[in-house]
Amino acid sequence: QVQLVESGGGLVQPGGSLTLSCAATTSERTFNMYAMGWFRQAPGKEREFVSGISRNSGTIYYAHSVKGRFTVSRDNAKNMVYLQMNSLNPEDTAVYYCAARPKPIATASLYDYDYWGQGTQVTVSS
Numbered sequence: 001q002v003q004l005v006e007s008g009g010g011l012v013q014p015g016g017s018l019t020l021s022c023a024a025t026t027s028e029r030t031f032n033m034y035a036m037g038w039f040r041q042a043p044g045k046e047r048e049f050v051s052g053i054s055r056n057s058g059t060i061y062y063a064h065s066v067k068g069r070f071t072v073s074r075d076n077a078k079n080m081v082y083l084q085m086n087s088l089n090p091e092d093t094a095v096y097y098c099a100a101r102p103k104p105i106a107t108a109s110l111y112d113y114d115y116w117g118q119g120t121q122v123t124v125s126s
Contacts (some may be wrong), residue, residue, distance in 0.1 A: 001027045002034065002100045002115040007094060009120030012088055018122070020083040022117060032056070032076040035106040035112055038083045040094035040122075050096070051083060052106025057118035061103055065091070088124045095119040 008020040020038070024031050035055050041047040051072040052061045060072055073096040081098055099113035 004117035006120040022081040024079045031079040034100040042094040049108040
């Protein structure tokens, strides 16, 4: 079992930055046994992949829409995953979720993830 809690969302102006955090609590496997993903869901839209990071940080993926602006990282010693978001625009407005899968590599499919956080709202508006 894995419990995930996101934080760091909020209201930011276009062009601004935010860093999201995801704190993981594990009961069976250690955190470094899970690949992690970030997804987002805007009102009226399907949940979409944002970024993924392998359990040893060796393989990282980004959605085309965020590549070059967002940076994912993890600290296995602290059971934390982060999403640094720069140059935010209104199209980035969504609820952001972190997710975990007990595999080495992250994927872009939400169906591959077993555990989800409750989400944190990011609103980009002037």
